[in-house]
Amino acid sequence: MRILVVEDDDRSASYLVRGLRESGYVVDRAADGELGLSLARELIFDLLIVDRLLPSLDGLELVKTLRQAGIAVPVLMLSALASPQDRIEGLRDGCDDYLAKPYAFAELLARIEAIARRLKMPLGNTTMSAAGLTLDIPQRVASREGQAIVLQQREVLLLQTLMRNAGNVVTRSMLLEAAWDYDFEPRGNIVDMHIHRIRKKIDGGFATSLIHTVPGAGYVFTDEPQADPAT
The missing domain is CATH 3.40.50.2300 (Response regulator)
Incomplete structure (x- = not known):
């Protein structure tokens, strides 16, 4: 919020x-x-x-x-x-x-x-689910295949935005607006760095990746196969 x-x-x-x-x-x-x-x-x-x-x-x-x-x-x-x-x-x-x-x-x-x-x-919604991942917002914990994944607050804000727009491209500007203050001056690739950390937590060790890079656009959250470039 x-x-x-x-x-x-x-x-x-x-x-x-x-x-x-x-x-x-x-x-x-x-x-x-x-x-x-x-x-x-x-x-x-x-x-x-x-x-x-x-x-x-x-x-x-x-x-x-x-x-x-x-x-x-x-x-x-x-x-x-x-x-x-x-x-x-x-x-x-x-x-x-x-x-x-x-x-x-x-x-x-x-x-x-x-x-x-x-x-x-x-x-008002304390949990949300998409593509096999469940996110408990106030507890800052995601769950995938029965495995609990602890998140930081900014990671929750970013993941919420991706899950709310599951299947659609989410731009870096949208992610900045969701997780940082209006007067925040972004430094370098701060969004990409946070997404990289989230990926390690929710995709690491699982057969299917959920967060995919869309070159020149942003990211998409889906369990559908994607032509995902290396990041």
């Missing part, structure tokens, strides 16, 4: 971004409402966490602008304005949830999970 945090206070943003990343999410941050709106319009985020009082564009105005444009990305609003009327206004203007500051980080995580369940987002 990829989350955009729109928060102008550096200390609050740092706390929130660090906690979300440690919880396994891919997180980007915008420090004002205009930038937050611009990034949200790119449609690459699964959830927005938006502070209500923002410079350049108020948080509620950001949400209303998105809804008027037909963008339905879920929004969790954070605000020190916590009266019943403030909450009602936020929900009516298009927020999916409204959490008053100060808040417990555990409650924020629970609300993210509740939004995901309610909207049937990928976070």
Whole structure:
């Protein structure tokens, strides 16, 4: 799951971004409402966490602008304005949830999970299967032919993307967006290096390879025979 945090206070943003990343999410941050709106319009985020009082564009105005444009990305609003009327206004203007500051980080995580369940987002599915491989997302463990394969968090994000698009080409840009932050500057062939490590884990020792290179394009996840070049 990829989350955009729109928060102008550096200390609050740092706390929130660090906690979300440690919880396994891919997180980007915008420090004002205009930038937050611009990034949200790119449609690459699964959830927005938006502070209500923002410079350049108020948080509620950001949400209303998105809804008027037909963008339905879920929004969790954070605000020190916590009266019943403030909450009602936020929900009516298009927020999916409204959490008053100060808040417990555990409650924020629970609300993210509740939004995901309610909207049937990928976070709600704890396992996925494709081509004979099963992936337990929260446990970060894959299973193939009864063999458990332990993965790192970024490997899970990459493998999820490949499995979700099983049979279709997944570009390196798609993999970068799935597993790294928006402002990440890719160094060399970082995607290929991570895919190489995943291959060693899920294909090593098995008769059939599941991850195949598509020259000049990216990768495809399938158990169908492929003309797979050496990597």
